[in-house]
Amino acid sequence: MTAVEVRDLRRAYGSVRAVDGLSFTAPTAKVTAVLGRNGAGKTTTVEICAGLRPRDGGEVAVLGQDPWHNAALKPSIGVMPQAAGSGAAGVYPAARVGEVLRLFASFAAHPLDVDALLDRLDLARLAGTAWRRLSGGEQQRLSLALAVVGRPALVFLDEPTAGLDVAARHATWSLIEDLRTAGVSVVLTTHAMDEAEKLADHVVVVAAGRVVAAGSPAELTRDDGGTVRFTAVPGLPVAELAGRLAASVRETKPGQYVVTGAAAQAALTAVTAWCAERGVLPEHLSTGRRTLEDVFVELTA
Amino acid sequence: MTALDLTPAPGAAPVGRRIARHASMELRLLLRNGEQLLLTIVIPTVLLVVMVHAPLADIPRPRSNFLVPGVLALAVMSTAFTGQAIATGFERRYGVLRRLGASPLGRIGLLAGKTAAVLAVEVLQVALLVAVGVAVGWRPHGSVLAALALVVLGTVAFSALGLLMAGTLRAEATLAGANLVYLLLLVVSGIAFPQSDFSPSVRSGLRLLPSAALADGLRAALAPGAAIPGAAVPGRAWVVLAVWAVAATAAAVRWFRWA
Numbered sequence: 073m074t075a076v077e078v079r080d081l082r083r084a085y086g087s088v089r090a091v092d093g094l095s096f097t098a099p100t101a102k103v104t105a106v107l108g109r110n111g112a113g114k115t116t117t118v119e120i121c122a123g124l125r126p127r128d129g130g131e132v133a134v135l136g137q138d139p140w141h142n143a144a145l146k147p148s149i150g151v152m153p154q155a156a157g158s159g160a161a162g163v164y165p166a167a168r169v170g171e172v173l174r175l176f177a178s179f180a181a182h183p184l185d186v187d188a189l190l191d192r193l194d195l196a197r198l199a200g201t202a203w204r205r206l207s208g209g210e211q212q213r214l215s216l217a218l219a220v221v222g223r224p225a226l227v228f229l230d231e232p233t234a235g236l237d238v239a240a241r242h243a244t245w246s247l248i249e250d251l252r253t254a255g256v257s258v259v260l261t262t263h264a265m266d267e268a269e270k271l272a273d274h275v276v277v278v279a280a281g282r283v284v285a286a287g288s289p290a291e292l293t294r295d296d297g298g299t300v301r302f303t304a305v306p307g308l309p310v311a312e313l314a315g316r317l318a319a320s321v322r323e324t325k326p327g328q329y330v331v332t333g334a335a336a337q338a339a340l341t342a343v344t345a346w347c348a349e350r351g352v353l354p355e356h357l358s359t360g361r362r363t364l365e366d367v368f369v370e371l372t373a
Numbered sequence: 374m375t376a377l378d379l380t381p382a383p384g385a386a387p388v389g390r391r392i393a394r395h396a397s398m399e400l401r402l403l404l405r406n407g408e409q410l411l412l413t414i415v416i417p418t419v420l421l422v423v424m425v426h427a428p429l430a431d432i433p434r435p436r437s438n439f440l441v442p443g444v445l446a447l448a449v450m451s452t453a454f455t456g457q458a459i460a461t462g463f464e465r466r467y468g469v470l471r472r473l474g475a476s477p478l479g480r481i482g483l484l485a486g487k488t489a490a491v492l493a494v495e496v497l498q499v500a501l502l503v504a505v506g507v508a509v510g511w512r513p514h515g516s517v518l519a520a521l522a523l524v525v526l527g528t529v530a531f532s533a534l535g536l537l538m539a540g541t542l543r544a545e546a547t548l549a550g551a552n553l554v555y556l557l558l559l560v561v562s563g564i565a566f567p568q569s570d571f572s573p574s575v576r577s578g579l580r581l582l583p584s585a586a587l588a589d590g591l592r593a594a595l596a597p598g599a600a601i602p603g604a605a606v607p608g609r610a611w612v613v614l615a616v617w618a619v620a621a622t623a624a625a626v627r628w629f630r631w632a
Contacts, residue, residue, distance in 0.1 A: 122475065123475050124471055124475050124632075143479055146385070146475065146476060146477045146479065147383045147384050147385040147477045148381075148383040151472070151475055153468060153471070153472060160466070160467055160468030160471075160632075161467070161468060161472075162467065162468035162469050162471060162472025162473070163467070163469065163472070164398070164402055164464065164467075164469055165463075165467060166402055166405060166406065167398065167402065171398065171401070172398075175394055175395065175398050176476060178386060178390060178391065178394040179385065179386055179391050179394070179476055179477040179478050180383075180384060180385065180386055180477060181382075181383075181384030181385060181386055182382040182384055184377060184378070184379070185377065188376070188377050189377060192377055218472075220379070222383070222476075222477065223379070223380070223381055223382040223383060224381060224383055225381035225383050250377070250379055251379050253379075254378070254379035254380045254381070255380060255381055256379060256381055
């Protein structure tokens, strides 16, 4: 059984179609990363799946059930809403870390050990601190703890590592990996490519409310000819080089170029010759596999 | 450190435990909030003590017979309406209502927990105000049962009004609006100041306010000589409160937005 199955999902806010015919599946006991730019429709999709928001159309099966107004499903899913920007992570500002975690634990029949969970996320020393006195990263970690304390079978994490420092980010990643090992299905949103590449078994790339690619990171980054990357002055006429190589050439950021779809040796020769013709020096010239970031930029540019 | 067993084991706790734990959280938050305590405890108590002793208004003697039922009505209004509206408005803004509604507590459990916390605060308020009332010479008379029924009906009406406000307006607008309504109703409802300065036609209009109906009803229920439960309470007080309770509940169900 798949943990989440979404078909032709639609949701509009006024005249803005936030989600516009989106379909994907999230496998059981795996980590699925929904990857997209801001405004791509990730949060709306996850909130609909988590039962936080109604949909306009399409079909959603979460653990085989419709999530909207489904009391029977609630104990089986954990939700970490997005906190960045909205300020609406869903915690009483005056409630203390320990008491709010104990509150959410008390809603569950077989909750996790609260003290062990606080320890695990390095929150034990903050147990008596009010939510509003926590830093952004501490709030994120508590919000993650609230999502998992009821021992759900499926968790939705909306940008779980946004605003975290390196150590907290790794603690979060390690907990997500342990959840997967324990058999929990995880659906997370991110715009951090390294996070998707490191954590996800399955990546769903979303742009403008639709899925533009889906697969494992290995499937998505597979390519035949390898990739050549170089840095030079911005604004070179890449179409000309692309025509000469019969390959794809993109300026991913000003002055940063990526050639894909050509044999590496031929691409290297062509790039150096083409740059020499224009009196431009290609720097940081390198070859290698595509990264998820390359794929993402190609798909969502 | 205890090892964490993250293996899925979904299941909701019994509904009574969920609601009781949520109510206890809400109650702790109310008692920890200085502004809430000012509104629900300090203002009614200070008003009672000051008005009993200070010749600020033309109140029939003994003044405590007029004032104690009045501040009890104010206590209900402050907790069920003003305090609840402000807290709920900000909880809506911060996504607390949405997150708890999506948790195994659920929306019904959330409302039940809030109601239980409001009733618990009212018990504390009544105990304190009755004690202060007795200290300044008031003696309870009449029907406790009728007074309790009025308090419950008033709580339903004011809670629904508070939730209606919190669920439709921005949090800041609720904060300002709920305080303004509290102040206006305190002045015009015959809670601590008699309505005798208003013209008869204005007065009959003001009697239709839920706060006026609650204060009048409590005054009649707790008046000397009203031994038969509820008999002394004017039918108008019951009807006015019941109409407010039904209408405000229907409006809150219709227009309340959780996020």
